[in-house]
Amino acid sequence: MRVRTSVAVAAAATLLAVGTATSAGAAPAGARGPLTVQPVPSGAGRLFSSAQIDAHTTWAAGMWTRMNGKAEMDTPMLLSRDDRDGTGWHEIRLPAYDGGSNEINSVAAVPGPGHQAWAVGLADSSKGDGLPGRGVPGPMIADRWDGHAWQSFPVPLPDGSEFGGLTQVGAAAPDDVWAVGWAQILDSATPIPGKPGGYQVEDHFEALAEHWDGHAWTRIAMPDEQSFLPNRMAVGGPDDIWAAGYDGQNDVPEIQHWNGRAWTVETLPSTGLAGEFYAVGVDASGTPWAVGRTVLTETDTGHPLVLRKTGGRWHSVRVPGVKGQLGALAFTPDGVAVAGGAVDGPGSFALRYDGVRWHQLALPAASGPLQLSGMSYGAAHGLTVVGNVASPDGPSGDVPLVLGDR
Numbered sequence: 001m002r003v004r005t006s007v008a009v010a011a012a013a014t015l016l017a018v019g020t021a022t023s024a025g026a027a028p029a030g031a032r033g034p035l036t037v038q039p040v041p042s043g044a045g046r047l048f049s050s051a052q053i054d055a056h057t058t059w060a061a062g063m064w065t066r067m068n069g070k071a072e073m074d075t076p077m078l079l080s081r082d083d084r085d086g087t088g089w090h091e092i093r094l095p096a097y098d099g100g101s102n103e104i105n106s107v108a109a110v111p112g113p114g115h116q117a118w119a120v121g122l123a124d125s126s127k128g129d130g131l132p133g134r135g136v137p138g139p140m141i142a143d144r145w146d147g148h149a150w151q152s153f154p155v156p157l158p159d160g161s162e163f164g165g166l167t168q169v170g171a172a173a174p175d176d177v178w179a180v181g182w183a184q185i186l187d188s189a190t191p192i193p194g195k196p197g198g199y200q201v202e203d204h205f206e207a208l209a210e211h212w213d214g215h216a217w218t219r220i221a222m223p224d225e226q227s228f229l230p231n232r233m234a235v236g237g238p239d240d241i242w243a244a245g246y247d248g249q250n251d252v253p254e255i256q257h258w259n260g261r262a263w264t265v266e267t268l269p270s271t272g273l274a275g276e277f278y279a280v281g282v283d284a285s286g287t288p289w290a291v292g293r294t295v296l297t298e299t300d301t302g303h304p305l306v307l308r309k310t311g312g313r314w315h316s317v318r319v320p321g322v323k324g325q326l327g328a329l330a331f332t333p334d335g336v337a338v339a340g341g342a343v344d345g346p347g348s349f350a351l352r353y354d355g356v357r358w359h360q361l362a363l364p365a366a367s368g369p370l371q372l373s374g375m376s377y378g379a380a381h382g383l384t385v386v387g388n389v390a391s392p393d394g395p396s397g398d399v400p401l402v403l404g405d406r
Contacts, residue, residue, distance in 0.1 A: 050386045081381065095150045120142050121141035122165035130163070163184045168232045178241050181207075206225045224265065243255070255290055277292035287309060293343070320358065330376050373386060381404060
Protein backbone atom coordinates (compact mmCIF):
# COMPACT_ATOMS: atom_id res chain seq x y z
CA MET A 1 0.00 0.00 0.00
CA ARG A 2 2.96 2.33 0.45
CA VAL A 3 4.48 4.44 -2.29
CA ARG A 4 7.76 6.27 -1.71
CA THR A 5 7.45 9.98 -2.46
CA SER A 6 9.67 13.02 -1.95
CA VAL A 7 8.43 16.26 -3.58
CA ALA A 8 6.11 19.08 -2.60
CA VAL A 9 2.40 18.91 -3.33
CA ALA A 10 2.38 22.59 -4.23
CA ALA A 11 3.39 21.38 -7.68
CA ALA A 12 -0.05 19.78 -8.09
CA ALA A 13 -1.52 23.04 -9.34
CA THR A 14 0.94 23.05 -12.25
CA LEU A 15 0.58 19.32 -12.92
CA LEU A 16 -3.18 19.55 -13.37
CA ALA A 17 -5.58 21.53 -15.49
CA VAL A 18 -9.34 21.09 -15.68
CA GLY A 19 -10.24 18.77 -18.54
CA THR A 20 -13.29 18.68 -20.77
CA ALA A 21 -16.23 16.55 -19.67
CA THR A 22 -16.80 13.30 -21.49
CA SER A 23 -20.11 11.62 -20.84
CA ALA A 24 -21.89 8.38 -21.58
CA GLY A 25 -25.13 10.38 -21.31
CA ALA A 26 -26.53 13.73 -20.24
CA ALA A 27 -25.35 15.00 -16.87
CA PRO A 28 -27.71 13.78 -14.15
CA ALA A 29 -29.96 16.31 -12.45
CA GLY A 30 -28.25 18.12 -9.60
CA ALA A 31 -24.66 17.41 -10.72
CA ARG A 32 -22.45 20.35 -9.68
CA GLY A 33 -19.91 20.10 -12.48
CA PRO A 34 -16.54 18.56 -13.35
CA LEU A 35 -14.12 17.43 -10.68
CA THR A 36 -11.47 20.07 -10.10
CA VAL A 37 -8.28 20.21 -8.03
CA GLN A 38 -8.50 21.58 -4.49
CA PRO A 39 -5.34 23.01 -2.87
CA VAL A 40 -3.85 20.92 -0.05
CA PRO A 41 -0.86 21.50 2.28
CA SER A 42 2.59 21.14 0.74
CA GLY A 43 4.31 17.81 1.13
CA ALA A 44 4.93 14.57 -0.67
CA GLY A 45 2.71 11.54 -0.24
CA ARG A 46 -0.61 9.91 -1.06
CA LEU A 47 -4.21 10.00 0.13
CA PHE A 48 -6.09 6.72 0.52
CA SER A 49 -9.54 7.54 1.92
CA SER A 50 -12.06 10.28 2.61
CA ALA A 51 -14.99 10.51 5.01
CA GLN A 52 -17.68 12.97 6.15
CA ILE A 53 -17.10 13.59 9.85
CA ASP A 54 -20.11 15.86 10.34
CA ALA A 55 -22.38 18.14 8.31
CA HIS A 56 -19.58 20.66 7.79
CA THR A 57 -16.35 18.65 7.88
CA THR A 58 -14.62 16.31 5.43
CA TRP A 59 -11.44 14.38 6.25
CA ALA A 60 -8.87 12.86 3.91
CA ALA A 61 -6.27 10.37 5.16
CA GLY A 62 -3.06 8.85 3.88
CA MET A 63 0.67 9.34 4.33
CA TRP A 64 3.39 11.93 3.98
CA THR A 65 6.81 10.87 2.76
CA ARG A 66 9.68 12.81 4.31
CA MET A 67 13.42 12.37 4.56
CA ASN A 68 14.83 10.87 7.75
CA GLY A 69 18.53 11.39 7.24
CA LYS A 70 19.22 9.79 3.86
CA ALA A 71 16.20 7.50 4.01
CA GLU A 72 12.59 8.19 3.12
CA MET A 73 9.98 7.59 5.82
CA ASP A 74 6.21 7.45 5.49
CA THR A 75 4.30 9.20 8.27
CA PRO A 76 0.54 9.32 8.95
CA MET A 77 -1.38 12.15 7.26
CA LEU A 78 -4.82 13.53 8.10
CA LEU A 79 -6.30 16.55 6.30
CA SER A 80 -9.52 18.39 7.14
CA ARG A 81 -11.83 20.85 5.42
CA ASP A 82 -14.55 22.74 7.31
CA ASP A 83 -16.90 24.99 5.33
CA ARG A 84 -17.37 27.23 8.39
CA ASP A 85 -13.77 28.49 8.65
CA GLY A 86 -13.00 29.26 5.01
CA THR A 87 -9.43 27.98 5.28
CA GLY A 88 -9.74 25.07 2.87
CA TRP A 89 -7.76 21.88 3.46
CA HIS A 90 -5.38 21.90 6.42
CA GLU A 91 -3.51 19.25 8.39
CA ILE A 92 -4.79 17.81 11.67
CA ARG A 93 -2.14 16.78 14.17
CA LEU A 94 -2.48 13.15 15.17
CA PRO A 95 -1.00 11.62 18.35
CA ALA A 96 2.80 11.62 18.26
CA TYR A 97 4.09 8.61 16.35
CA ASP A 98 7.73 7.48 16.20
CA GLY A 99 7.31 3.86 15.15
CA GLY A 100 8.93 3.89 11.74
CA SER A 101 7.04 4.20 8.47
CA ASN A 102 3.26 4.19 8.72
CA GLU A 103 0.07 5.59 7.21
CA ILE A 104 -3.60 6.22 7.91
CA ASN A 105 -5.66 3.93 5.72
CA SER A 106 -9.15 4.92 6.84
CA VAL A 107 -11.12 7.41 8.91
CA ALA A 108 -14.75 7.27 10.02
CA ALA A 109 -17.21 9.34 12.03
CA VAL A 110 -19.02 7.89 15.04
CA PRO A 111 -22.81 8.42 14.99
CA GLY A 112 -24.37 10.39 17.80
CA PRO A 113 -23.36 13.45 19.82
CA GLY A 114 -19.80 14.34 20.67
CA HIS A 115 -18.27 14.57 17.17
CA GLN A 116 -16.21 11.41 17.71
CA ALA A 117 -14.17 9.81 14.94
CA TRP A 118 -11.54 7.09 14.40
CA ALA A 119 -8.41 6.75 12.28
CA VAL A 120 -6.61 3.42 11.65
CA GLY A 121 -3.38 2.32 9.99
CA LEU A 122 -0.53 -0.17 9.91
CA ALA A 123 1.48 -1.97 12.58
CA ASP A 124 4.61 -0.47 14.13
CA SER A 125 7.36 -1.98 11.97
CA SER A 126 10.19 -0.36 13.93
CA LYS A 127 9.93 -2.94 16.73
CA GLY A 128 10.98 -5.88 14.55
CA ASP A 129 9.81 -8.21 11.81
CA GLY A 130 8.95 -11.32 13.82
CA LEU A 131 11.95 -13.37 12.73
CA PRO A 132 14.10 -15.08 15.40
CA GLY A 133 16.15 -12.61 17.39
CA ARG A 134 14.84 -9.59 15.46
CA GLY A 135 11.96 -8.44 17.65
CA VAL A 136 8.25 -8.41 16.93
CA PRO A 137 6.18 -5.65 15.31
CA GLY A 138 4.20 -3.34 17.53
CA PRO A 139 0.42 -2.83 17.45
CA MET A 140 -1.63 -1.30 14.62
CA ILE A 141 -2.61 2.35 14.73
CA ALA A 142 -6.13 3.07 16.04
CA ASP A 143 -6.66 6.67 17.18
CA ARG A 144 -9.92 8.12 18.51
CA TRP A 145 -10.98 11.77 18.33
CA ASP A 146 -13.37 12.45 21.22
CA GLY A 147 -14.43 15.85 19.91
CA HIS A 148 -11.68 17.68 21.81
CA ALA A 149 -8.49 15.62 21.73
CA TRP A 150 -6.91 12.47 20.29
CA GLN A 151 -6.31 9.26 22.22
CA SER A 152 -4.46 6.18 20.97
CA PHE A 153 -5.94 2.71 21.46
CA PRO A 154 -3.60 0.59 19.30
CA VAL A 155 -4.74 -2.85 18.21
CA PRO A 156 -2.37 -5.76 18.97
CA LEU A 157 -1.33 -8.05 16.16
CA PRO A 158 -1.93 -11.80 16.59
CA ASP A 159 0.92 -13.77 18.13
CA GLY A 160 3.58 -14.74 15.60
CA SER A 161 2.92 -11.81 13.26
CA GLU A 162 5.57 -10.45 10.94
CA PHE A 163 3.46 -7.44 9.97
CA GLY A 164 -0.15 -6.32 9.47
CA GLY A 165 -2.52 -3.43 9.22
CA LEU A 166 -6.08 -2.18 9.47
CA THR A 167 -7.56 -1.26 6.10
CA GLN A 168 -10.84 0.36 7.15
CA VAL A 169 -12.79 1.47 10.21
CA GLY A 170 -16.52 2.11 10.67
CA ALA A 171 -18.80 2.81 13.61
CA ALA A 172 -22.41 2.08 14.54
CA ALA A 173 -22.10 3.77 17.97
CA PRO A 174 -19.35 4.99 20.34
CA ASP A 175 -19.20 1.51 21.88
CA ASP A 176 -19.73 -0.37 18.62
CA VAL A 177 -16.80 0.27 16.27
CA TRP A 178 -15.39 -2.20 13.72
CA ALA A 179 -12.10 -2.35 11.85
CA VAL A 180 -10.92 -4.92 9.32
CA GLY A 181 -7.44 -5.73 8.05
CA TRP A 182 -4.83 -8.43 7.81
CA ALA A 183 -1.88 -9.99 9.57
CA GLN A 184 1.12 -11.78 8.07
CA ILE A 185 1.80 -14.80 10.33
CA LEU A 186 5.17 -16.56 10.51
CA ASP A 187 4.88 -20.34 10.18
CA SER A 188 8.58 -21.21 10.17
CA ALA A 189 12.01 -19.60 9.78
CA THR A 190 14.81 -21.97 8.81
CA PRO A 191 18.39 -20.61 9.00
CA ILE A 192 20.14 -20.47 5.63
CA PRO A 193 23.63 -22.09 5.84
CA GLY A 194 26.42 -19.61 5.19
CA LYS A 195 24.15 -16.56 5.54
CA PRO A 196 24.20 -15.30 9.13
CA GLY A 197 20.82 -13.84 9.98
CA GLY A 198 19.29 -15.21 6.79
CA TYR A 199 16.18 -17.39 6.92
CA GLN A 200 14.03 -19.44 4.60
CA VAL A 201 10.60 -18.16 5.62
CA GLU A 202 7.17 -19.74 5.34
CA ASP A 203 4.17 -17.64 6.35
CA HIS A 204 0.52 -16.96 5.64
CA PHE A 205 -1.99 -14.11 5.80
CA GLU A 206 -5.02 -13.98 8.09
CA ALA A 207 -8.09 -11.78 7.97
CA LEU A 208 -8.69 -9.51 10.96
CA ALA A 209 -12.04 -8.25 12.21
CA GLU A 210 -11.58 -6.13 15.33
CA HIS A 211 -14.42 -4.78 17.52
CA TRP A 212 -14.26 -1.83 19.96
CA ASP A 213 -16.81 -2.08 22.79
CA GLY A 214 -16.00 1.28 24.32
CA HIS A 215 -13.14 -0.10 26.41
CA ALA A 216 -10.96 -2.47 24.36
CA TRP A 217 -10.42 -4.02 20.94
CA THR A 218 -11.32 -7.69 20.53
CA ARG A 219 -10.67 -9.89 17.51
CA ILE A 220 -13.84 -11.56 16.20
CA ALA A 221 -13.39 -14.80 14.25
CA MET A 222 -14.21 -14.77 10.53
CA PRO A 223 -14.78 -17.73 8.18
CA ASP A 224 -11.86 -18.58 5.88
CA GLU A 225 -9.48 -16.44 7.94
CA GLN A 226 -6.42 -17.87 6.20
CA SER A 227 -7.74 -17.15 2.70
CA PHE A 228 -9.99 -14.09 3.02
CA LEU A 229 -8.27 -10.69 2.73
CA PRO A 230 -10.69 -7.84 3.53
CA ASN A 231 -9.80 -4.63 1.74
CA ARG A 232 -12.74 -2.53 2.96
CA MET A 233 -15.83 -2.61 5.19
CA ALA A 234 -19.09 -0.71 5.67
CA VAL A 235 -21.55 -0.28 8.52
CA GLY A 236 -25.25 -0.52 7.70
CA GLY A 237 -26.27 -0.77 11.35
CA PRO A 238 -25.27 -2.52 14.61
CA ASP A 239 -26.10 -5.93 13.16
CA ASP A 240 -25.31 -5.12 9.54
CA ILE A 241 -21.56 -4.96 8.89
CA TRP A 242 -20.04 -5.76 5.50
CA ALA A 243 -16.43 -6.71 4.71
CA ALA A 244 -15.28 -7.01 1.09
CA GLY A 245 -12.04 -8.21 -0.45
CA TYR A 246 -11.00 -11.46 -2.03
CA ASP A 247 -10.24 -15.12 -1.43
CA GLY A 248 -6.44 -15.21 -1.62
CA GLN A 249 -6.25 -18.93 -2.34
CA ASN A 250 -8.66 -18.89 -5.28
CA ASP A 251 -8.25 -15.21 -6.28
CA VAL A 252 -11.97 -14.55 -6.48
CA PRO A 253 -14.06 -11.71 -4.99
CA GLU A 254 -15.47 -12.35 -1.51
CA ILE A 255 -17.90 -10.56 0.82
CA GLN A 256 -18.60 -11.40 4.45
CA HIS A 257 -21.47 -10.15 6.60
CA TRP A 258 -21.85 -9.64 10.37
CA ASN A 259 -25.45 -10.23 11.48
CA GLY A 260 -24.94 -9.45 15.15
CA ARG A 261 -23.95 -13.01 16.04
CA ALA A 262 -21.33 -14.18 13.54
CA TRP A 263 -19.55 -13.42 10.28
CA THR A 264 -20.81 -15.44 7.30
CA VAL A 265 -19.65 -15.69 3.69
CA GLU A 266 -22.06 -14.24 1.13
CA THR A 267 -23.09 -16.19 -1.98
CA LEU A 268 -22.06 -14.17 -5.04
CA PRO A 269 -22.85 -14.56 -8.72
CA SER A 270 -20.12 -15.74 -11.06
CA THR A 271 -18.34 -12.62 -12.29
CA GLY A 272 -15.32 -13.93 -14.19
CA LEU A 273 -12.12 -15.92 -13.89
CA ALA A 274 -10.75 -13.93 -10.95
CA GLY A 275 -11.10 -10.61 -9.18
CA GLU A 276 -11.24 -8.56 -6.00
CA PHE A 277 -13.34 -5.95 -4.22
CA TYR A 278 -11.74 -2.65 -3.22
CA ALA A 279 -14.69 -0.74 -1.77
CA VAL A 280 -18.04 -1.50 -0.16
CA GLY A 281 -20.86 0.69 1.13
CA VAL A 282 -24.51 0.80 2.16
CA ASP A 283 -26.75 3.42 0.53
CA ALA A 284 -29.59 5.42 2.15
CA SER A 285 -32.12 2.68 1.36
CA GLY A 286 -29.99 0.06 3.18
CA THR A 287 -28.80 -1.58 -0.05
CA PRO A 288 -25.17 -2.81 0.08
CA TRP A 289 -22.88 -2.21 -2.88
CA ALA A 290 -19.37 -3.55 -3.58
CA VAL A 291 -16.96 -2.50 -6.34
CA GLY A 292 -13.62 -3.75 -7.58
CA ARG A 293 -12.21 -5.70 -10.50
CA THR A 294 -13.10 -8.78 -12.51
CA VAL A 295 -10.66 -10.65 -14.75
CA LEU A 296 -12.29 -12.48 -17.65
CA THR A 297 -9.36 -14.33 -19.27
CA GLU A 298 -5.78 -15.32 -18.47
CA THR A 299 -4.46 -12.26 -20.35
CA ASP A 300 -7.13 -9.79 -19.18
CA THR A 301 -5.92 -7.00 -16.87
CA GLY A 302 -9.37 -6.28 -15.54
CA HIS A 303 -12.79 -4.71 -15.93
CA PRO A 304 -14.87 -2.75 -13.40
CA LEU A 305 -16.90 -4.97 -11.08
CA VAL A 306 -20.05 -3.63 -9.41
CA LEU A 307 -22.42 -5.75 -7.32
CA ARG A 308 -25.48 -4.70 -5.29
CA LYS A 309 -27.74 -6.82 -3.10
CA THR A 310 -31.48 -6.61 -3.74
CA GLY A 311 -34.21 -9.13 -3.03
CA GLY A 312 -31.82 -11.12 -0.85
CA ARG A 313 -29.38 -11.75 -3.71
CA TRP A 314 -26.29 -10.08 -5.15
CA HIS A 315 -26.63 -8.85 -8.74
CA SER A 316 -24.05 -7.50 -11.18
CA VAL A 317 -24.38 -3.98 -12.54
CA ARG A 318 -22.69 -3.67 -15.92
CA VAL A 319 -20.25 -0.78 -16.42
CA PRO A 320 -19.79 -0.11 -20.16
CA GLY A 321 -17.13 1.93 -21.86
CA VAL A 322 -14.18 1.64 -19.45
CA LYS A 323 -11.52 -0.93 -18.52
CA GLY A 324 -9.58 -1.34 -15.29
CA GLN A 325 -10.67 -1.55 -11.67
CA LEU A 326 -12.80 0.45 -9.25
CA GLY A 327 -11.22 1.47 -5.95
CA ALA A 328 -13.63 4.05 -4.52
CA LEU A 329 -17.37 4.30 -3.84
CA ALA A 330 -19.73 7.00 -2.53
CA PHE A 331 -23.46 7.70 -2.52
CA THR A 332 -24.80 11.05 -3.74
CA PRO A 333 -28.30 12.48 -4.37
CA ASP A 334 -27.56 11.98 -8.07
CA GLY A 335 -26.72 8.29 -7.69
CA VAL A 336 -23.81 5.97 -6.92
CA ALA A 337 -20.37 7.43 -7.61
CA VAL A 338 -17.29 5.30 -8.29
CA ALA A 339 -13.69 5.94 -9.32
CA GLY A 340 -10.82 3.83 -10.55
CA GLY A 341 -8.39 3.35 -13.37
CA ALA A 342 -6.45 1.06 -15.64
CA VAL A 343 -4.35 -1.64 -14.00
CA ASP A 344 -1.45 -1.59 -16.45
CA GLY A 345 -1.03 2.12 -17.22
CA PRO A 346 -2.65 5.57 -17.19
CA GLY A 347 -6.38 5.92 -17.63
CA SER A 348 -8.26 6.96 -14.50
CA PHE A 349 -12.01 7.58 -14.54
CA ALA A 350 -14.89 8.61 -12.31
CA LEU A 351 -18.51 7.63 -12.95
CA ARG A 352 -21.96 8.24 -11.50
CA TYR A 353 -24.81 5.72 -11.87
CA ASP A 354 -28.33 7.17 -11.77
CA GLY A 355 -30.04 3.77 -11.57
CA VAL A 356 -30.34 3.43 -15.34
CA ARG A 357 -27.18 4.74 -16.99
CA TRP A 358 -23.56 5.48 -16.15
CA HIS A 359 -22.31 9.05 -16.64
CA GLN A 360 -18.61 9.87 -16.81
CA LEU A 361 -17.43 12.73 -14.61
CA ALA A 362 -14.86 15.14 -16.02
CA LEU A 363 -11.37 14.66 -14.59
CA PRO A 364 -8.45 17.10 -14.78
CA ALA A 365 -5.80 16.61 -17.42
CA ALA A 366 -2.48 15.72 -15.80
CA SER A 367 1.20 15.39 -16.60
CA GLY A 368 1.16 12.07 -14.77
CA PRO A 369 -1.40 9.34 -14.12
CA LEU A 370 -4.08 10.01 -11.53
CA GLN A 371 -4.47 7.29 -8.93
CA LEU A 372 -7.93 7.62 -7.34
CA SER A 373 -8.25 5.74 -4.05
CA GLY A 374 -11.15 7.11 -1.99
CA MET A 375 -14.41 9.05 -2.18
CA SER A 376 -16.99 10.62 0.09
CA TYR A 377 -20.07 12.82 -0.27
CA GLY A 378 -21.46 15.53 1.97
CA ALA A 379 -24.10 18.20 1.44
CA ALA A 380 -21.65 21.00 2.23
CA HIS A 381 -18.71 19.87 0.08
CA GLY A 382 -20.35 17.67 -2.52
CA LEU A 383 -18.32 14.81 -3.95
CA THR A 384 -14.71 14.53 -2.74
CA VAL A 385 -12.26 12.19 -4.50
CA VAL A 386 -8.74 11.59 -3.11
CA GLY A 387 -5.59 9.90 -4.34
CA ASN A 388 -2.35 11.13 -5.87
CA VAL A 389 -0.73 12.33 -9.06
CA ALA A 390 2.00 9.92 -10.13
CA SER A 391 5.12 11.71 -11.29
CA PRO A 392 6.65 10.80 -14.65
CA ASP A 393 9.94 10.59 -12.75
CA GLY A 394 8.68 7.71 -10.62
CA PRO A 395 7.13 7.20 -7.18
CA SER A 396 9.47 9.70 -5.52
CA GLY A 397 7.60 12.46 -7.34
CA ASP A 398 4.02 11.58 -6.37
CA VAL A 399 1.89 14.29 -4.80
CA PRO A 400 -1.39 14.01 -2.82
CA LEU A 401 -4.55 14.88 -4.72
CA VAL A 402 -8.01 16.09 -3.70
CA LEU A 403 -10.72 16.64 -6.33
CA GLY A 404 -14.17 18.11 -5.72
CA ASP A 405 -17.26 18.94 -7.76
CA ARG A 406 -17.95 22.24 -5.96
